[in-house]
Amino acid sequence: MQPRNMSMSGVVDLAAVKAAQEAKAKAEQARAEAARQGGTGAVSPADLVIDVDEAGFERDVLQRSAEVPVVIDFWAEWCQPCKQLSPVLERLAVEYDGRFLLAKIDVDANQMLMQQFGVQGIPAVFAVVAGQALPLFQGAAGEAQIRQTLDQLVQVAEQRFGLTGLTVDSEAGPGERAEAVAEPPAGPYDALLEAAVQALDAGDFGGAVRAYQNVLVDDPGNTEAKLGLAQAELLHRVQGMDPQRVRGEAAEKPGDAQAQIAAADLDLVGGHVEDAFGRLIDTVARTAGDERDAARLRLVELFEVVGPDDPRVTAARRALARALF
Numbered sequence: 488m489q490p491r492n493m494s495m496s497g498v499v500d501l502a503a504v505k506a507a508q509e510a511k512a513k514a515e516q517a518r519a520e521a522a523r524q525g526g527t528g529a530v531s532p533a534d535l536v537i538d539v540d541e542a543g544f545e546r547d548v549l550q551r552s553a554e555v556p557v558v559i560d561f562w563a564e565w566c567q568p569c570k571q572l573s574p575v576l577e578r579l580a581v582e583y584d585g586r587f588l589l590a591k592i593d594v595d596a597n598q599m600l601m602q603q604f605g606v607q608g609i610p611a612v613f614a615v616v617a618g619q620a621l622p623l624f625q626g627a628a629g630e631a632q633i634r635q636t637l638d639q640l641v642q643v644a645e646q647r648f649g650l651t652g653l654t655v656d657s658e659a660g661p662g663e664r665a666e667a668v669a670e671p672p673a674g675p676y677d678a679l680l681e682a683a684v685q686a687l688d689a690g691d692f693g694g695a696v697r698a699y700q701n702v703l704v705d706d707p708g709n710t711e712a713k714l715g716l717a718q719a720e721l722l723h724r725v726q727g728m729d730p731q732r733v734r735g736e737a738a739e740k741p742g743d744a745q746a747q748i749a750a751a752d753l754d755l756v757g758g759h760v761e762d763a764f765g766r767l768i769d770t771v772a773r774t775a776g777d778e779r780d781a782a783r784l785r786l787v788e789l790f791e792v793v794g795p796d797d798p799r800v801t802a803a804r805r806a807l808a809r810a811l812f
Contacts, residue, residue, distance in 0.1 A: 535585060538593075540593075541597050548590050548615050553650075555586075555650055555652050556616050556644040556652075557589075557614065558580070558587050558588070558637070559590045560610065560612055561609050562594065566609050567714055567794025567795075568626065568718075568794065571715075572612075575630055576612070579630075586652040588653065594609055607625070611624075611758075612624050624636060626758050680712065683702075684715075686719075687722070690726075696720055713791065720788070721788075721792050737750035744770050747766050747782065751767050752789075755789055755793075760799050765803075767786040769810075771783050783807070
């Protein structure tokens, strides 16, 4: 799902002189203490990705953010887009070699943290720099866009706060954080799936659709391709939309199924899952014939984007059944 971009110019608010000086001082103290103890303060690759809960949040995120930018990945086991995004973030945490720390937070087990950050939908990615929170993006972004956002974050953290990141032990054993760097066995459709991902990263949503369709021709049950196709088709539909015009038409024409369908696509791309589902369920309830079928079919397509295990999909399926019968 396309993320809601957050301009890194907003980080200027994080760069208050006092906060920057305090962050620099803490980072220098940490390095000096490591040197005094005869160590380099180096961490292993295994330490670059951590699971965080409410009890350890202050220690593992707030305190560490005085040494290194902490990127927070809000996720859940039932979230299908999370299963695409999280492995990419984990791999990049290792690849960036200590320039940021990745903290993974399971929203089901840490509802308070989810509320404190104002998370409306997952996956959602934030950063904490010198104790200050910054929203990065919501939704499963392409790797090229993730890299661009991380590069900006790292640059701001270094320039504004003097946070140069963690030193990674280059001699760490090959087994450390193996799951983050090991390549899975190649499958029969890996090349096509990789081509689809590359097309998504390049903004070639039509090419991504074709690549996923090529997989499904031979393997109709391929879960990754089905999810990827639903997401690519959604992004392809909204690519040329004028959001202001689409939302204006939807507000003016509540009974127009096509206007509501277009607005629902924008809702979902923006991470407003319940709004998208509710809009289409209302449209099903107030229309008939071909318009009703169009709204129902689009809703089913959006279920595929979010994933069948998402509780919001389960609730929407029940609401759709009530609207239909």
